Amino acid sequence: MKKTIGKAQSSADGVQAVDERYSIRDLAKDFAVTTRALRFYEERGLLRPQRKGQSRIYSAADRVRLTLILRGKRLGFTLDESAELIAMYDPSGNNAGQLQALIDKIQEKQQRINAQKREIELMLSDLKEWEQRSLKALTELSRGTKQNQ
Amino acid sequence: MKKTIGKAQSSADGVQAVDERYSIRDLAKDFAVTTRALRFYEERGLLRPQRKGQSRIYSAADRVRLTLILRGKRLGFTLDESAELIAMYDPSGNNAGQLQALIDKIQEKQQRINAQKREIELMLSDLKEWEQRSLKALTELSRGTKQNQ
DNA sequence: AATAACGTTTACGTTAACGTAAACCAGGAG
DNA sequence: CTCCTGGTTTACGTTAACGTAAACGTTATT
Incomplete structure (x- = not known):
């Protein structure tokens, strides 16, 4: 096979x-x-x-x-970026400087991802707060209409 | 001003x-x-x-x-996605289902980001391992040439 | 010989998110 | 009136990462 x-x-x-x-x-x-x-x-x-x-x-x-x-x-790397990375990974012009540069580049990406993570966490906590408010508004509204259900 | x-x-x-x-x-x-x-x-x-x-x-x-x-x-949302999000944020057709859907969508994104984070951490640990090996190889090489420097 | 299965090159089409003119209008300064 | 500044519409150009043919060349099998 x-x-x-x-x-x-x-x-x-x-x-x-x-x-x-x-x-x-x-x-x-x-x-x-x-x-x-x-x-x-x-x-x-x-x-x-x-x-x-x-x-x-x-x-x-x-x-x-x-x-x-x-x-x-x-x-989320572009092909050109991947090309760079691969070239560095490759044990051709294998000096340690390349390797460190590669690590740097990837750490940069890591920073961006961490930033995104923080932003999305903020967004979520915002949204959940809104959710609470909406729920509260709804329950108060249903009390206003004297237990409509 | x-x-x-x-x-x-x-x-x-x-x-x-x-x-x-x-x-x-x-x-x-x-x-x-x-x-x-x-x-x-x-x-x-x-x-x-x-x-x-x-x-x-x-x-x-x-x-x-x-x-x-x-x-x-x-x-990393596309404009169309942002359009959706904004429409949901907007207190126009304001039912709680929308809000929950919005939260879901954002949590999806959160999953993707977390996945990326894990992958990049793996990559980095790989690279650092390689780095160690390279360094070790280099020192051994220099010992082989009887303290060349 | 004909058909199928798999490979190749060449080249135009597609989506996203704008960039980059080109041509034109409106109103205030001089 | 003329020029500037800032705004508008229309429309073609651009980059990335392939998709989608079209047209054609090998084997291998029927």
Whole structure:
């Protein structure tokens, strides 16, 4: 029932070679996105699958990237922001400065979310206060009409 | 130094008539939005200023609405959502069901925000873990090169 | 050979929330 | 009368993140 394409690679140059290969449909199904979206992410530089002829072939690394993209979306990042984040996550130009910058960027987002949280809490307490007042007004009104019910 | 237009209204029909009148520029300046935005909000039914000839005249009530619109934006609501919220806030079709629905809607948003908060906390703890590992790798590397610095 | 299933590229369409002119009116200053 | 300032309407432009064809190229199966 495994949906891998071709055969697994047992590369001679070590590390773990669990490099399964997925078609664009596989990824789309597994992550519940459209193929259009996947091609779009590639067009925007967020994914770089290999090619076998014309067709795209995605690796486990691509799945990780996609995971990050989608996580970014859930957090309200734009694709460009996610691109940045991924580039920093990537152990390519791996100096610690990048990592710290990444952390900073995410903490910024955290601030915004906390601010939102506070605002929405204020809004809710406002509303519940109103609710109390409305209820009180209603009961008084029903008393005014001499137990209408 | 008051930027009111014309004279204040002392309406005979009671309540508080602190109805100051503002031009579109006044509102724009006070809330740091463009006049274009204000006209746009009106076009979308979020504001309904009076007219004096062609010109729009905004009241204190309009300022409240605008406040809600902007608060909505900060919370990530679309204009349509804000429109709903404002309609519910508005003591026009004032039955308590509306109010409860409004509270529900906002609590939904609250859930989403809390979810985001959790996700971002996860991300951060992940990143900090990585950071530790990177640092450790670096120190070991420098020990390997026999205190290179 | 024909059909189906899956892939590709190219390109125009869509929604949201305004930005950015263009063209025009109204009234007060000089 | 002319110019400025500030307001108005109409309407096309813009960005983001894909959706939705259209037209066409592989295999594999019937």
